[in-house]
Amino acid sequence: MNTHDFYIGIDIGGTNTMLALVNNEGEILKKYSFSTFADRSINIFFSNLEKLIFPLINEMDQVRGIGVGMPGVNSETGLIDNSVNFNWGSVNLCRELKNKFQLPVSIINDAKAAALGEMAFGKARDLKNFILITLGTGLGSCFVFNRQVINGFNGMASELGHTKIAKENRRCGCGKMGCLETFASAGGVCRSVFEIIGSDKKKTPLMNYSFNEMTSEIVTKYAAQGDETALKAYEKTGMVLGAKLADFINVFDPEAILFSGGLVAAGKFLFEPLEKALDENLLFKHKNKTQIRISDPNVNYAVLGAATLFMNQQEI
Amino acid sequence: MNTHDFYIGIDIGGTNTMLALVNNEGEILKKYSFSTFADRSINIFFSNLEKLIFPLINEMDQVRGIGVGMPGVNSETGLIDNSVNFNWGSVNLCRELKNKFQLPVSIINDAKAAALGEMAFGKARDLKNFILITLGTGLGSCFVFNRQVINGFNGMASELGHTKIAKENRRCGCGKMGCLETFASAGGVCRSVFEIIGSDKKKTPLMNYSFNEMTSEIVTKYAAQGDETALKAYEKTGMVLGAKLADFINVFDPEAILFSGGLVAAGKFLFEPLEKALDENLLFKHKNKTQIRISDPNVNYAVLGAATLFMNQQEI
Numbered sequence: 001m002n003t004h005d006f007y008i009g010i011d012i013g014g015t016n017t018m019l020a021l022v023n024n025e026g027e028i029l030k031k032y033s034f035s036t037f038a039d040r041s042i043n044i045f046f047s048n049l050e051k052l053i054f055p056l057i058n059e060m061d062q063v064r065g066i067g068v069g070m071p072g073v074n075s076e077t078g079l080i081d082n083s084v085n086f087n088w089g090s091v092n093l094c095r096e097l098k099n100k101f102q103l104p105v106s107i108i109n110d111a112k113a114a115a116l117g118e119m120a121f122g123k124a125r126d127l128k129n130f131i132l133i134t135l136g137t138g139l140g141s142c143f144v145f146n147r148q149v150i151n152g153f154n155g156m157a158s159e160l161g162h163t164k165i166a167k168e169n170r171r172c173g174c175g176k177m178g179c180l181e182t183f184a185s186a187g188g189v190c191r192s193v194f195e196i197i198g199s200d201k202k203k204t205p206l207m208n209y210s211f212n213e214m215t216s217e218i219v220t221k222y223a224a225q226g227d228e229t230a231l232k233a234y235e236k237t238g239m240v241l242g243a244k245l246a247d248f249i250n251v252f253d254p255e256a257i258l259f260s261g262g263l264v265a266a267g268k269f270l271f272e273p274l275e276k277a278l279d280e281n282l283l284f285k286h287k288n289k290t291q292i293r294i295s296d297p298n299v300n301y302a303v304l305g306a307a308t309l310f311m312n313q314q315e316i
Numbered sequence: 317m318n319t320h321d322f323y324i325g326i327d328i329g330g331t332n333t334m335l336a337l338v339n340n341e342g343e344i345l346k347k348y349s350f351s352t353f354a355d356r357s358i359n360i361f362f363s364n365l366e367k368l369i370f371p372l373i374n375e376m377d378q379v380r381g382i383g384v385g386m387p388g389v390n391s392e393t394g395l396i397d398n399s400v401n402f403n404w405g406s407v408n409l410c411r412e413l414k415n416k417f418q419l420p421v422s423i424i425n426d427a428k429a430a431a432l433g434e435m436a437f438g439k440a441r442d443l444k445n446f447i448l449i450t451l452g453t454g455l456g457s458c459f460v461f462n463r464q465v466i467n468g469f470n471g472m473a474s475e476l477g478h479t480k481i482a483k484e485n486r487r488c489g490c491g492k493m494g495c496l497e498t499f500a501s502a503g504g505v506c507r508s509v510f511e512i513i514g515s516d517k518k519k520t521p522l523m524n525y526s527f528n529e530m531t532s533e534i535v536t537k538y539a540a541q542g543d544e545t546a547l548k549a550y551e552k553t554g555m556v557l558g559a560k561l562a563d564f565i566n567v568f569d570p571e572a573i574l575f576s577g578g579l580v581a582a583g584k585f586l587f588e589p590l591e592k593a594l595d596e597n598l599l600f601k602h603k604n605k606t607q608i609r610i611s612d613p614n615v616n617y618a619v620l621g622a623a624t625l626f627m628n629q630q631e632i
Contacts (some may be wrong), residue, residue, distance in 0.1 A: 002589075036490065071358055081593075081601055082600070082601075128469075129468070129469050130341055141567065143567070144379060145461055145464075145466055146464070148461075148462070149345060150568060151569075152445070152447050152568055152569020152570070152603075153444075153569050153570055153571040153605070154569050154601075155569070155571045155606050156570050156602060156605075157567060158569075159566040159567055159599055159602075160566075160567050161382055162566050162599050163563035163567060164482050164559065164562075165482065165596065166480050166481065166482040174600075175600075176597070178482065209607055217616070220324050220577060228597050243353065243480065246477035246480075247480060248476050248567075250475040250476075251457065251459070251473060251475055251476050251479060251564075252459070252466060252470025252473050253471070253472045253473040253474075254466055254468070254469055255469040260424040281480065281492070283475055283478050283490060283492075284470055284490075284491075285397055285398075285399070285470075286470075286472060286475075289469070290469075290472050301406075302336075
């Protein structure tokens with residue numbers, strides 16, 4: 001290791017991709033963001049990536065590796081196989097990127113990357129046993145036990161977003177019905193808004209947005225103004241997510257649940273109903289034992305965690 | 317360690333308690349079983365235990381310790397605090413037994429004891445990552461990751477039996493509604509029989525049994541004769557349990573799920589619908605990856621696993 005070594009961390013999300021140049025101290029020296037276009041050809045993504053990475057590599061001759069976090073990827077093999085929310089089919093992303101950039105590349109699940117970043121530089125520096133939940137386009141999860149990430153036997157652990165929720169039955173992008181992320185994600189909040197408008201038809205400024213225009217940021221804005229439909233959409237999200245997490249607290253008894261991703265910006269609109277649902281669904285002996293922590297929304301820990309994959313001194 | 321050392325292993329179940337004298341090779345030299353009387357005073361239990369243990373200690377001067385497995389116990393402290401299915405209130409069982417028998421005592425969750433026993437002597441000798449499910453009076457669970465048992469931050473991990481099932485709403489002994497073990501346990505099968513008789517009223521010899529007389533063994537006997545009510549009760553159990561386990565395979569991607577406990581004697585009546593429900597609820601990438609293993613029904617691995625707590629050479 002050299003103090004002048006640099007690393008590229010990439011967080012491929014269902015909506016946007018973040019890319020950063022990181023040093024050994026976890027400082028982000030440069031960062032970029034672009035639309036992933038997950039519903040279009042992967043070649044568009046590669047083209048956007050090349051425009052950013054080639055200049056970085058040419059400018060910095062000590063880029064030691066490229067670490068990537070992405071939903072649905074196999075953390076052992078770097079293979080994507082019809083990942084939910086991505087229209088990229090089956091591809092060996094790790095090999096493709098190695099060939100393109102002639103650098104060491106490592107690819108892991110995005111929630112795992114976030115967990116590594118939080119353990120190295122964020123809100124999990126002191127935690128041994130925790131569950132990390134990322135609330136973005138979809139819902140990602142990573143279980144950490146004795147500071148080791150649970151990868152699973154086939155490298156495919158972490159699909160908490162596709163566990164089934166009680167008494168609800170929305171169609172999920174994975175093809176199944178009733179998955180948690182159909183409610184507990186930025187997309188889920190927007191779906192709830194549309195269901196509530198359809199069901200309650202209470203006058204709300206949210207009626208001015210098409211489904212394609214709607215974002216969780218818009219819903220949060222109106223929730224902050226006291227709009228009942230917006231508040232109800234977050235209440236639904238918090239209740240469904242809290243009830244499901246109670247199951248996992250009952251089973252794993254973690255020290256903390258750490259929430260990250262764009263949706264945590266909703267703050268109390270999300271976390272008050274979530275904590276209420278936890279309380280209602282936890283066994284007595286588990287009540288008020290597990291901390292709720294919220295990641296720093298100004299830092300992308302998935303990018304940092306992906307970059308740590310090539311930092312020898314980091315505990316990963 | 318001395319090859320002439322002996323250990324007492326105890327498995328306290330909601331219905332029966334098993335006690336065995338075990339040597340370093342995991343051989344059971346003597347074994348006893350008695351009614352736990354979990355719904356009565358703990359003093360009755362202590363009295364029955366003393367009648368068995370004092371003669372053993374007097375006869376064998378090299379009993380090195382007493383290991384105990386029990387549902388709902390805190391694996392870190394040995395405390396019982398209003399364990400579901402036990403009417404014993406709050407008690408420091410570990411301290412009570414140490415005082416009575418003047419021997420080292422260690423108490424852990426019964427499913428954890430079974431997992432340790434299976435890793436040392438049973439069907440998990442070759443497994444690194446697996447979920448153990450015990451199907452007895454209730455439903456116990458233990459998650460093993462890199463051959464380490466997940467204890468939880470407060471020593472209270474493993475309550476898979478009290479996770480919530482979708483679309484079903486039976487009252488559980490824990491006070492909540494819709495817990496998995498209200499269906500997926502010996503008691504759950506009996507409850508299903510009564511619901512099915514009430515709903516279908518199809519002629520069945522099971523109509524000759526009161527609820528207090530009904531056992532899962534009786535239901536299995538009639539299932540083997542093709543009785544539709546008995547088969548439907550097992551189908552319900554398998555479907556509910558399989559759907560829930562699919563959630564945990566989606567999240568943990570284990571190498572195997574290992575089933576133990578009295579209910580596994582139901583064999584295909586339980587496991588055929590369970591495997592069907594797994595297939596229906598698993599994400600595509602998780603289908604047919606996780607092995608289903610069934611413990612040897614003739615060996616009580618919880619007793620052996622509890623005994624291993626004092627065997628230095630065992631990996632625990």
